[in-house]
Amino acid sequence: YSIITHFSCAVALLFCLASTGTAGPIDQDRQRLQDLQSLSQRTSDPTARVPITYEIVEIYKKYRGQEQSDSTEETELNADVNNFESKIVLVEGVPMQGGAFTDFFKGNLIPKNVKADATNLAKSSSQALIDGIAKYLLNKLWS
Numbered sequence: 001y002s003i004i005t006h007f008s009c010a011v012a013l014l015f016c017l018a019s020t021g022t023a024g025p026i027d028q029d030r031q032r033l034q035d036l037q038s039l040s041q042r043t044s045d046p047t048a049r050v051p052i053t054y055e056i057v058e059i060y061k062k063y064r065g066q067e068q069s070d071s072t073e074e075t076e077l078n079a080d081v082n083n084f085e086s087k088i089v090l091v092e093g094v095p096m097q098g099g100a101f102t103d104f105f106k107g108n109l110i111p112k113n114v115k116a117d118a119t120n121l122a123k124s125s126s127q128a129l130i131d132g133i134a135k136y137l138l139n140k141l142w143s
Helices: 002-019 025-042 046-063 071-087 102-106 112-141
Strands: none
């Protein structure tokens, strides 16, 4: 009887040790989302935020519409995502518009204060979308 008990405990221990080394897709996506959100907060370049925002949007699309989803909040996030995607289109990871905001700011025809306002708007709108998706996924769906 004690040999069977010891053997069962050893098998259970081996099973636990083998299964704790791998994270599930939700855990991996949660960690990636947190990493991307942190990265977006550290960058001040709106063009650098575009690929970050797109990756976060893809994570969101993977989980939206689930049974425990908040349809009102998802409707708002979907509108924000559609608005973002309609303005910035990526082709092979690069904004199709030639660097998103970079080309717009190259010319000297645009006054500096207008450039600064546009840059600030780009930063705040992409960051608002990133933070909104992160808050929704981390606090509502994955809590």
